Amino acid sequence: MPRKRSSKFIFYDVPDAGEVLENPRPPSPTTHRHTEYSSHNGHVTASTTYYCVDVGHPSKKSRITHDSEDFPHSSAELDLDTHDFFEDMAAEGADSQYFLEALDDDFHAPRRRTAGDHPLREWISEIPTYLDELIRLEGRCGMTTDLCAKCDAAGVLYRCEDCHDLSLYCGDCTQRCHTRNPLHRIYKWVKTHFRRAVLRDVGVRIQLGHPLGVHCACPMRAANDFIIIDVGGIHEVALDFCGCETAEAKTTQLLRSRLMPATSVYPKSAATFRVLESFHLLSNQSKVSAFEYYNTLARHTCNTGINPPKDRYVTFLRLIRMWRHLKLLKRSGRGHDPAGVEATMEGSCAVLCPACPHPGKNLPDDWESTLPSKRWLYSLFVGLDANFRMKRKKVSSDKADPGLNHGCAYFVETKKYQQFIEEFSDLQFEETMAHMKGSHGTAASGIGCVECTRHDMKRPCSIGDLQKGERIPPVLVLFHTTLHANGPAIFGTVSHNTSPTFDWRHDTITFLIPKFHLPAHQGSCQTSYSFNLTINVGRTDGEAVERGWAAVNPFASSTKEMGPGARRDILDDVFGDYNWRKVCLLPKSLLSKIKEAVDERNEQMVSFQEFNAALPSESTALWKQAVEDWEGDPRKPNPFVATQPSITLASARLRLAEEEAVAMAAGQSMTVHDKASSSYMVAAGIEFEEQQRRLRSDVASLGQHATDLQRAKVQERRNMLQRQLDGWSEIQQLYMPGVIPLRGRVTSSQGAAPILAENYPLLLPSAAVSHITCDPRLLEHEWQLRYGQAHENLDDLRRHLRLRTHMYKYKDRFIRGQRENTRARTTIAAVEAKVSADASRYRMAYAALEALAPPLLKTGWRVAIRPLCPEDVKGFEEDANISRDRVKLSWIWKTPRMGCADTAMAGGEDINTDESEGTQEALRIEWCKARARAARWWEECRLLREEMRRVMAFHAYQGMWWEEQVDRREDIDSDLAEGLFSYAYRQAEIRRDMQEFCRKTWAGVQEYTRIADAMIGVEDDSVMPL
Structure with a gap:
């Protein structure tokens, strides 16, 4: 016998009775093991689950948890197929109970999957059995006598592929058994195997115009190759029309046998209602084409191509088109209209x-x-x-x-x-x-x-x-x-x-x-x-x-x-x-929508109420009136639109130039260069910063196999930029005297290699303020320029992200083919490059603002300017706060676009002043959007409840409408009248069943919404509390 596995013991110190410990430990947890065993084909499996019962202090409730520390392999699988052990024990005559006890004593098996968790894996061992049974059906399955199973007649025997019975019958018995099933597929035994046969060969004939079993006194044989298309294949059948004096038209006889004739004159082909109904539903559900479906039927009839059925594909197309039109008229009640189909x-x-x-x-x-x-x-x-x-x-x-x-x-x-x-x-x-x-x-x-x-x-x-x-x-x-x-x-x-x-x-x-x-x-x-x-x-x-x-x-x-x-x-x-x-999915879809809408309505209304309470009531009253006026007449001013002009780097430069002109007129200018002012020096430095960024990007894009011409152009740009930087550095030295030694220390730390123009340290005031003393006016100049640059870069970033989103959607919807897709991807790549450049420029501007804020004592500027992380640079499918109000969007879409008033604040005025026009406008827009979000969800709840009422009322109306169609037609035979009567009442019952299903599905909606209304203090939901 194999060696038993060693048990795992854990010892705990338990104090004696009456002993008091200084620091009593809480009672140790008790571990419970639950093991299940199963035996399948001689293979015993065990699954064990461990539960840890934490006794805890007497004041605490015990809880059961999976012990993952004491039993770290609780989810692993253990192979219990130890054949030697079980074979030895089986030889000793041990029963199954002994097997289970031995397993329980010796094995501490971790949790493993049961056989039911992997049915396909378990089936792998059964593949030979399944295969043998399939092959067994190719034979006579024990019916080895050459006699008919019903009449004991000798001769050729047949077996039906579609009948549940596997017995073999003679031709006469097969013919009598299939009078009711003339489209079954049969095979005949030819001493060594089964061979395909047709019921026509054993004398099965389809008689039309009479009840089953009644022979026609004057049958009219159809064409010898009459074809019927059915779900089981394409069949050649023997068919007889009724030729009696009272016989109906041939097409009528076929239709009353649930066969759709292919033509109205001398039909030689037909399709069963069953195959037309099957393809009709299958084509709409799975989108299969008539060509594929017909070829499937043809292969079902003959899958070798040796004896294919006669081609009736065009006939099938015509039949399914006729069937679709007839079902359309029938389901819309056109058969009940006395005026006929022509009055549709x-x-x-x-x-x-x-x-x-x-x-x-x-x-x-x-x-x-x-x-x-x-x-x-x-x-x-x-x-x-x-x-x-x-x-x-x-x-x-x-x-x-x-x-x-x-x-x-x-x-x-x-x-x-x-x-x-x-x-x-x-x-x-x-x-x-x-x-x-x-x-x-x-x-x-x-x-x-x-x-x-x-x-x-x-x-x-x-x-x-x-x-x-x-x-x-x-x-x-x-x-x-x-x-x-x-x-x-x-x-x-x-x-x-x-x-x-x-x-x-x-x-x-x-x-x-x-x-x-x-x-x-x-x-x-x-x-x-x-x-x-x-x-x-x-x-x-x-x-x-x-x-x-x-x-x-x-x-x-x-x-x-x-x-x-x-x-x-x-x-x-x-x-x-x-x-x-x-229509059939409306009960489920409207229920899920109302549940979502009620929750979102409460959340948005509470959020708006909190926001509204934090603002002055005088301002919110004016904003509410403006919103209501615009909602009543869209031609009035739109409160959602910002009226303050956007700030840009160019507007900031214009403002600085105007301020400098005023200072020069007053004799207070700090200009030390006859052609370049201090603001010009800072603005030029920011422009050089952008040129350096572009040059670095172009150098990186050259690659290893760049041509001489490409490298020459880059070098020419580098030389031109270096000459401009040399001249600018001389002007910078006049306004920032300590910048030359600082630049020398920076360049020396970078090694002996020459400094390229794209890597030349500009050392603008934001970069030098922590090392040398800078004039506060220089810091202020760069602050205003950087503030405008940051807003401008944000606008560019948003614009390019919108463009990128539009390009992707346009490509997915309209672009087809490799060439057009390649061109579209090239265009999108160019837009992506612009997005990256915008983000890079913004980060440089933000870093400069962050360095300038402490010495200038700037506060509150992060209202609209925030750090830009990689996950923030993302577009949207719908505009922030306007086209979507539930998705978490990047902050760049929520930042208010600051106006000229904010430029003044950026220039040194109190940026936290509530009286500033830019802040007031930003608050107004956000308040209006928060109110709109809550209002839309409130409207959605009301609209959904109204739609639920309309659905039930519509089903009730259609039920009554179908009952009114029962006896509209007169002067018709009793059979047709009964058909009209039955179909109308069946449709009426379907509509009432649908109405009842909606009522049961939505039974708890009224109570659910009532409780939700009480949670936010709404007594009458017909009046929006906003």
């Missing part, structure tokens, strides 16, 4: 958004007379956008392929759409839209869309082809048609990438820019067209139309080769499926 109205077959306002369906009867403080809840939010991936080549035409839907769903009616475009073609718009070069050779360069931006659903009659880029007229046409087809009496918000192009002043329509696209616009647009600053929009981002393209783009590769009608029909179906999935 535009957009009537679209799946509507239950959460959007629909007058007469989910809005209160008195919604038009509600107070303005509540009427905004019934507004509609739509977004406009274009997708250039959904282009179509110049193949076919509307005459050859007119389509089936004709504007009844999401695509607009083609003829009216073209007429509208021609009417609007004379309108002149600013050229700010996308005009794609890739539109050459295409009949449509993409599609335009108008959809609900709150719930990401396509609206009726909201899709249309684009002729050349994202031109305004098609977008306007789509906007008009969708409102005409399905629009509320009042409107709300329209989001578009180029909303400033519209700039309409309308009492009921507000144009805004989606949050993701907002940073690419200029500063005035970022405040005038921001969702986060606009009243009565909640947390709408306007980007839903962009997100929706992700579900459509996979169809681009196939639809671009289609004719116009086929493309419109399939995309109508895709959009309908997309909308329906969104």
Whole structure:
């Protein structure tokens, strides 16, 4: 037997009874071991878990923790496959209980994974067994007699691949068993193996027009090669039509057998409803194409290519297109309309958004007379956008392929759409839209869309082809048609990438820019067209139309080769499926949104209230009035916009020159050089500092294989800079007499090598003040210049970061191909270099300010100037405090842009004075933004509760609507009447089930919001407490 493992003992000193220790130790923790054993195929495994029970002092509660110090290998695995030990014990006749006791005594195994944690690893040992069972099915599985399992007849035996039974039957029994399943796949035994056969060979015939088992008195045989496409493959079957006097048309007989005929005259092919339903759902869910699906069925029938089925790919395309259109009409209730399919109205077959306002369906009867403080809840939010991936080549035409839907769903009616475009073609718009070069050779360069931006659903009659880029007229046409087809009496918000192009002043329509696209616009647009600053929009981002393209783009590769009608029909179906999935997800999505919104609302409101309480009430009252005035009339001054002019290095130099002119006039100038003043000397030194930085960057970029011409140019620049530095140093010596010895000490410490121009120590006042005495006026000059330089560099950094973000998004959306991507990356690299240069300049300015602040007694200047860490140099997807208010952004986006008043403060006035215009403006803007954040979350909570009510009301309305369709048609046979009756009630039940599911899902929302309202002291949420 193997040697037993040594036990691990731990000894503790326990005092005798009654003994009192001077420093009593707390009772030692007690370790508990929990071991589980399992036996599988002779392999015994053990898993052990250790728990440490800390007794502690009597006054403290004990707690159980994993002891990681006494048992450092608690998570390791231990191999317990000790075969010698168990074989010896098994030879002695020990039972399983003895095995477990022996393991418990001898093994202190750490915790290991159980077999259930790694099922695939455990299955590896079972691979031979699984493989043997698969191969076993290739034989007769024990049915070795040559007799039929049912009638004991001898002869050729068959086995069905799709039946659960593995027995072998003769041809007659196989034929009788498969009268109900004529599309099963069978194999016949040919002494050595199974060979593929078809049910037609054993006499199975499909009889149409009669119940199962009833023979037709006058059957009409179909073509010998009648093809039926099913989920199991492509089958050649024997089929008989009914030829009786009362027989229905052949297509009707096929349809009543749940077979879709390929043609209306002499059909020779059909597809089962099952395969059409399967592909219909699979194509929308997994984006598989009809070509791939049909080839899968063909390979399922014959995977060798030796005896392939007859090609019915084109037939399958036609069948699935017919199926999509029929399902569209059926689900929209067109079969219940006495006027027939011809009376289908535009957009009537679209799946509507239950959460959007629909007058007469989910809005209160008195919604038009509600107070303005509540009427905004019934507004509609739509977004406009274009997708250039959904282009179509110049193949076919509307005459050859007119389509089936004709504007009844999401695509607009083609003829009216073209007429509208021609009417609007004379309108002149600013050229700010996308005009794609890739539109050459295409009949449509993409599609335009108008959809609900709150719930990401396509609206009726909201899709249309684009002729050349994202031109305004098609977008306007789509906007008009969708409102005409399905629009509320009042409107709300329209989001578009180029909303400033519209700039309409309308009492009921507000144009805004989606949050993701907002940073690419200029500063005035970022405040005038921001969702986060606009009243009565909640947390709408306007980007839903962009997100929706992700579900459509996979169809681009196939639809671009289609004719116009086929493309419109399939995309109508895709959009309908997309909308329906969104409808089914509304209970979950709205619940998660309301939970998030309530928490964020409370947090933002508490944050705003604390901020508001710390400010003078007189100022906040004025700011609140300004915000409310601007919200009521956007033409009034925008309180979110800074009015103080930005400070730059150039403006700082201008101010110093003006101050110097005043000093010279008063005879107080410190000028000691006839051509260069003290401020000029400092400003020139800062310019030389920038030239040195650029020269160092260019030298570093030369590389090892630079040409002579490149090195010559760099050397010429170096020589020119050195000559300028020599002249400037002479002027510097006049204003800073001790700088020459200091520079000598600095250069001598760098070794005997000559000092290159890019490394020449400038020793401006900020660098020399800690070593030599400098005139305070020099320090003040550099302070003002550095202060302006820091702000200017921050502005440049923000601008280049915005540009970089825009470049990346543009590249991801529009750039395709290696050549274009290489060019785009080159451009982005140039922008990255500018970002690095801005950061470097800012750090130099900040270091100088930090050195100058102590001798000048400057305080409070770090309000807008902070250390710039590498993690701070990052862009944004949406502008700070305007387009996004929950993401942690770098401080560079939160710093107020200081104005001329701050330049005065930087010049020596009290920078902490609350009366300064720059500080007051910065506080006003931050207060307005904090209020806007809280207001938007408060609006979001109200809007979500209203949307939940609308969803339940819409489901109830649709349930009643379907019940009203039950007996609309008259003079029809009883079977059709029963079908209409059954389908209408089934749809009504589905809507009521959805309504009930929403009610159960949102059952706790009212109580949850009530508690949250009480936490922040809100009694009536209809009045915003801000």
